Amino acid sequence: MIWNEKMETMDLNELKNIQSERLAGIVKYVYDNCPAYAKKLSKEGISTADIVTIDDLKKIPFTIKEDLRDNYPFGLFSQEVKQIKEIHVSSGTTGNPTVVGYTKDDLKLWSEVMARVIACAGGVPGDMIQIAYGYGLFTGGLGFHYGAQEMGLTVIPCSSGQTKRQLKIMTDFKPRILACTPSYSLYMAEEAREMGLNTKASSWKVGIFGAEPWSEAMRKEIEATWDLDATDVFGLSEIIGPGVAQECLQKKGLHIFSDVFYPEIIDPKTGQEAKPGQPGELVITTLTKQGIPLLRYKTRDIVSINYEKCACGRTSPRISKIQGRTDDMIIVRGINVFPSQIEHVLLGIEGTQPHYQLVVDRKTGELDELEVMVEVDEKIFSDEVKKLRALEEKIRDEIESVLGVLVKVKLVEPKTIQRSEGKAKRVVDKRTL
Amino acid sequence: MKITQISIFLENRKGRLFDVCSLLGQKKINIRALNIAETEEFGILRIVVDKPAEAVKALKENGFVAHLTDIVAVEVADQPGGLADILKILNENNVNVEYMYGFVERSADKALLVFRFDDPDRAISVLNSNKIKIIGSKDIGGL
């Protein structure tokens, strides 16, 4: 089923009129409501009169993650806080977190695009959905919750973790839809086998997997394991959370809801438009969002885009799976991790100089493991095992509290971390997706 | 009467213990007592040597993290209950043992043990007042 048939199947030329109208509207809105943005635009000599059609978008400067962080906490909010009905926060690259605020209308928009996502993946009214994305400040859980509620589905708000319980709930209530990270679905399979469950006989027929990169090979494995259709969902909290783009059952790219999230693909170095079909950095303009509208936001995700109409009937352009990043961010168990955040934590712990390396690995059927290797120096060395253990624990706890991800800390001898041109290599990613 | 122990941080990797021992061998430094505390990922090698200053210098020059700790070496009667007698005294005087291990050599009917106390000075005075023989650093070289 197509949730919003009108918008999702509209001829792209016709849609352009709506996009143009909405762009002009949002630029005016930003001028009227968001002083930080207004300043930024007027500095570039852009007035509302300059923005008439969607093609005028190119005149507008890019917005980057640092703009959000530097204006923390409320700088890019276009509304008084009391008009903001929900706040989500993700950890920033260092120090200040990244904040997103939703007005009542934004929450409606989120519910609508998430309903589109679930329908696009094959969900229909009357279905039951097991949501195993984390609930709370992370947008995954509540995003799916709102979309499923909008569709009138039966929601099981499992949140993440508690794998045995997840499987028991699947067995007892027979939900047809599963929403979680792709690696967690394989991890659950491992646990299911240990419990003696036949994974192929599971009730899940529709899988909506995202929050981390995954490959066609993983899709095949997940589909074979659980006997379901595995689809990819894309989103980022700065834009709305999950709900920016979703694969249909053709599984040939993710439909981006361009009537509300206008995509551009650029060469990240020059900022120029990439050649059609060529991969580049995805840039998104939110055409209707009120709480924090973003104009030409650089997502740092590398994708390509396809404007051909899809066999499913949707005209919404399709972006490829994420092919890489323009920065050093890694995604561990669906959580975004910047090496600079870890460095920040290590610096904060007395005596630890930041000679460190992050090693990410994923063994078959297991979840990502992030190992933080820290070189031991004389300041932190002790002749007692328990003191070194306590140090490991302290580093681990600090990182967990900042990043929300559990890591393994390994103390290593000095100079054992590979260095290239005198600079330590910060990330070793051993995962094969 | 405290003596100096060298502790060295070692990863649980093949050949690391050999690296330390061969380095000390080249420098003609003699290991008198040795103990390894191990965890899954790393170990702490604790040694008592005849020339601690030289040993530490050599280790640091070769990139090891080495650390000096005060320990107390005690002579124990080499017979059943010998160690228990000493522990009883320590126990009664509320002296806490962090860890302990034995010497490589022993003299005649006595065994030599190394203790690490949370409060070495108090431990020494308790041992002294109970007439337990403590070995000084001078004696280490001559053993």
Added chain:
Amino acid sequence: MEVSYWNKEIETLARPDLEKLQLQRLKEIIGYALKTHFYKKRLEKAGLKSPEDIKSLTDLKKIPYTTKDDLRENYPQGLLAVAPEEVVRIHTSSGTTGIPTVIYYSREDLNNWTENLARSIVATGAGKKDVFQNMMSYGMFTGGLGLHYGAEKVGMTVIPIGGGNTKRQIQLMKDFRTTVLHITPSYLLHIHSKLEECDTKLEELALRKAFIGAEPHSENTRKKIEGLFNIDAYNSYGLSEMNGPGVAFECVYKNGMHIWEDGYITEIIDPKTGALLGDEEEGEVVFTNLIRKATPLLRYRTRDLAFVYKNACPCGRTHRRLSRITGRSDDMLIVNGVNVFPSQIEEVVMRIPQVGTNYQIYLEKDGALDKLIVKVEIYSKMFSGDINELDKLKTRIGEDLRASIIITPHVELHEPGSLPVFEGKAKRVVDNRPKL
């Protein structure tokens, strides 16, 4: 004192009218109960074949009590009273020994629940201008999502942070000028002890109110919280069988929690004999849920001990007030707001082959928070002499317990034969927390 209402008409409805409404809703809910496998049998046995067999509220007495065991025995579908497509939400909670319990909600049920929470929030004087930091866990635990919906309904700004991560909690309280919290009292006290470490002064916070619940606490604890933060703290009560939070809530007078009686018929009984007790007599609280059709529960024994106040409240609400919860009539433990049965712990530790025959559960205070210590004896035949093995065993026990009871206990390994042995039923729980 300024009194505000969310739904003045219902909240101040004259008692006779309120009781009339209860009777009408009771009949309706019995109609739904009769659609379930479980109640059909039980009610017919009690001589109730149709809602019309209920003539007055006193006829409620004909209905036998429902217990948590009934919920477990009828898991998963024995208490479902509507068509599956009418169900929009499912919450399960871990049972006492492995078998969970489940509550289904229709869209209307969720609306009713949300209405009660909106009433509760407004009764404390909080409103849509407030920034609400919801520190209760989200997901299957009803504490988080329940208040989330209520706050959304009232129009507050919601920060859905959930539990844990004290540093971030404090940072967000400061940065977003949070005015209202939903939190367990022990965690709120813990936060106070961490302010200095987080370079935060009380003056930098904009707090004015806290809804405290999910664990029993005393009037002194409330006073302490109010004094330390210079805020008003309101007691909140609920349980997932009765939807979740929002069953009873304090108003600005803070003199007991108004039970939303158009939704819940309340009885207090002697937990031993089952006999009904009068006003201001302490006993076990029994509720009949009048506003949830997907899973009707009649005369449900909560195991919570409390009483109902006799006198009227100056706020003008006609809904009677429940006292603080003073204890439990079973052996359930509440650890930092999480319900734990000793039998759950026993089930986990006894399943592990390296664990011997004896174990003990200790509860201590670690600062403001509860600390659960599980001491187990190792099984000598399984001990290989390897320290790393013991480390792994300790980790495994911790992880297995966490998977079952949601909280991570502190695990201690003991030598075989070193824990005290009790004749007969072992008294394995030692609660060293100060009495309320």
